[in-house]
Amino acid sequence: xxxRKILIKYGGNAMISEALKVGIAQKLKMLQEHGIQVVMVxxxxxxxxxxxxxxxxxxxxxxxxxHTSIEAMSCIEKTLKGEVNSxxxxxxxxxxxxxxxxxxxxxxxxxxxxxxxxxxxxxxEQVRVDLGQVGDVVSVDPLLIDSLxxxxxxxxxxxxxxDKEGNDYNINGDVFAGKxxxxxxxxxxxxxxxxxxxxxxxxxxxxxxxxxxxxxxPKYYGDVISGGMIPKIESCVAAVQSGVKKAVILxxxxxxxxxxxxxxxxxxxxxxxx
Numbered sequence: 238x239x240x241r242k243i244l245i246k247y248g249g250n251a252m253i254s255e256a257l258k259v260g261i262a263q264k265l266k267m268l269q270e271h272g273i274q275v276v277m278v279x280x281x282x283x284x285x286x287x288x289x290x291x292x293x294x295x296x297x298x299x300x301x302x303x304h305t306s307i308e309a310m311s312c313i314e315k316t317l318k319g320e321v322n323s324x325x326x327x328x329x330x331x332x333x334x335x336x337x338x339x340x341x342x343x344x345x346x347x348x349x350x351x352x353x354x355x356x357x358x359x360x361x362e363q364v365r366v367d368l369g370q371v372g373d374v375v376s377v378d379p380l381l382i383d384s385l386x387x388x389x390x391x392x393x394x395x396x397x398x399x400d401k402e403g404n405d406y407n408i409n410g411d412v413f414a415g416k417x418x419x420x421x422x423x424x425x426x427x428x429x430x431x432x433x434x435x436x437x438x439x440x441x442x443x444x445x446x447x448x449x450x451x452x453x454x455p456k457y458y459g460d461v462i463s464g465g466m467i468p469k470i471e472s473c474v475a476a477v478q479s480g481v482k483k484a485v486i487l488x489x490x491x492x493x494x495x496x497x498x499x500x501x502x503x504x505x506x507x508x509x510x511x
Contacts, residue, residue, distance in 0.1 A: 238482065240273050240499050242386065244423045246414035246472075247279040247325070249431040251489030258325075260492035261429075262332040265391070267496050269334060274386040277329075277393045278417055280410025281321040288316040299366045302354050305407050310370035313407050314340075317395040325393050334391045341398030341413070342405070344381035347374050349398035349406040372398060372406025374413060377420035386421075415472030419479035425499065426476045428469050429489030434507035435461055435470075448508045451477060473509045484509040 245265070251257045265275050289296055292312050297304040305313065322338040329336035341347030349372035353365045385392050396413035399405050411428065418426035435457070437444040446461070451474045454462070462470050473484035487494045487506040497503040 238424065240424045242274040242276070242421060242423050243268070243425045243427060243499065244276045244278060244414060244418040244421065245495070246411060246426070246428045246469075247277050247489070248282075248410060249429055249489045251429055251431075251492070252279070252281070252321075253283060254490075257490060257492060258328055259332075261489065261495065262328050262334070264492045264495040265329065266332045266334055268499060269389075269391070271500055273499065275334075275391050276382060276386070276417065276421060276423070277325065277391070278396065278410065278414035279317075279321060279325060279393070280396050280413075281317050282410075284316050284321050285313050288312050288320075299354055299368065300356050302366075302368055302371070304367075305369040305371050307370060310405055310407060314397055314405065317397060322393060322395045329391060329393065335389060336391045336393050337385055339381070339392055339394045341374070341377075341394070341396070341408070344378070345399075346378050346381045346394075347398040347408075347413070347416070348376045349373065349400050349408060350375045351400070351404075351406065370404070370406050372400070372408050374398060374408060374416040375400075377416050379420045379422075382417070382421050409468055411468040411472040412475075415476040415479075415481075415484075418476045418481050418484075422480055423476075424482050426473065426481045426484040427495065427498075428473060428484065428486050430466070430469065430486055431488065431490055432486075433488045433491075433494075433505070434486050435466070437461055446507050447504055448510065450510055454509070470509070477509055477511050482510075 326336040326338040352373045396408045396410045434445045
């Protein structure tokens with residue numbers, strides 16, 4: 238297939254290594270030179286952890302989900318927008334792209350709502366847990382992103398959005414990216430991780446699942462798909478079920494995989510289709 242518009246969810250070690258950051262920026266420039274529109278979505282877990290620790294804000298977790306106080310939210314926003322987003326814009330601009338830094342708040346491109354976590358109490362009963370300023374995406378308006386793309390700009394979007402009342406929320410980066418990919422009708426949604434795809438038997442390269450459909454995925458939860466890979470796969474499934482042509486898990490520590498997959502059509506990573 239021919240790719241016209243792709244969304245890349247940027248994360249993992251590729252966000253930390255300066256050499257990898259430059260490598261990925263160079264590959265994105267190559268995509269643009271091939272006439273492909275590129276949108277980048279990012280979070281910033283390691284940077285958030287450091288900034289909260291530096292500010293002396295302790296993190297409380299419920300079933301692995303961070304509780305985000307209003308104080309913590311302010312710190313997270315400064316980090317994601319002022320540090321991570323700004324540095325990525327600078328990085329892409331140096332490679333010849335015209336990057337524009339955004340969050341879901343800009344132009345109301347994403348509207349959020351408060352997310353409640355369902356957990357179990359000491360009696361094993363289901364209870365709703367308040368995670369503070371943690372949200373889900375209710376809707377996405379693609380107009381701002383599409384306007385930028387049409388004028389050869391490259392949007393770089395971080396995973397913060399407000400609700401209709403103006404309350405700010407931090408949103409899981411994978412969930413956020415999948416919603417944006419669906420709204421802009423991306424031809425491909427690329428999730429960068431630290432591995433070469435989904436393995437049936439990690440780390441045996443012969444066991445990588447090259448292609449999988451959304452109906453088959455549930456049987457792999459728990460063994461093949463576990464931990465941090467779960468929200469990534471869930472976002473891929475949601476994206477293709479909402480109209481994205483394909484989602485793919487690639488290794489962000491090997492930037493050449495981006496151009497190998499999109500430009501040279503090499504069968505790498507794990508592709509998720511309907």
